[in-house]
Amino acid sequence: MYRTLKTTLIALGLAAACTLALAQDKVVYHIDNADMQATKGLRNVRNHLDVAPDTKIVVVTHAEGVDFLLEGAKDKKNPNIEYGPLVSALKARGVRFEVCEITLKNRNLKKDAFSLDAEFTPSGVVRIGQLQTREGYGYIKP
Template identity: 65%
Template sequence: MKKLLHLLFTAMIVIGFTSFASAQSSGSTKVVYHIDDAEIQGLKGLRNIRNHLDTSPQTMIIVVTHANGVDLLMEGAKDKKNNVDYAPLVGALKSRGVKFEVCEITLKNRNLKKDQFTLDADFTPSGVVRVADLQYKDGFAYIKP
């Protein structure tokens, strides 16, 4: 009986490992970058994403912004400390397949309009819900620069 249980346990481990390995190798990595403060995370986040894609170009990346993070995607936005415009960096990443999303709750709370944002921005009803759904429902890894 012990031998049978040992064999059964070993078989379950092998099957489980094989399933896990095949799930890990299928498809590309999916990552959500969470930006809630453009002043602190903006330039660093965009550089992290560029480096991420330079190393792993097949990675699917979605950037979700809310609160002060939406400032990253506003027309004319720039990193004040380094005097760097965000738009060219965002555009270059968008051309590499990165999606940029702005929280509509933040727009409402800050009295912002969609036309104040770059054409590279998409909108999501709730940034926090979007981050949670991408992680839990869609299997995205989470990075907060």
């Protein structure tokens, strides 16, 4: 009986180790103020992928955080920085950018005002919670 228990525990340990080894890093970046977080957040995401290119990243935006995903948006502090090309480059590397539909309703924004790289989620806050609790994403707020 001891031998069977020992064998079972070893098998479970190996299975857990294999699962962890095969697990992909997953991170959600939370942006709710584009003026304060967009440039820094996009730089963080780029650096993150430069070091860990297999990381699955979702950027969830709501409130004033959606502004950098508007078509033609630029950094207010440095107007030479246009967000569209930065977002497109990260999208090409597998990053998802999601915009809160509650924010759209509250701010009277239309989906067609956003970059084609943006996707939409019913609630940014709910989406962040789901990514963390249901899908095991780590949380980063730049």
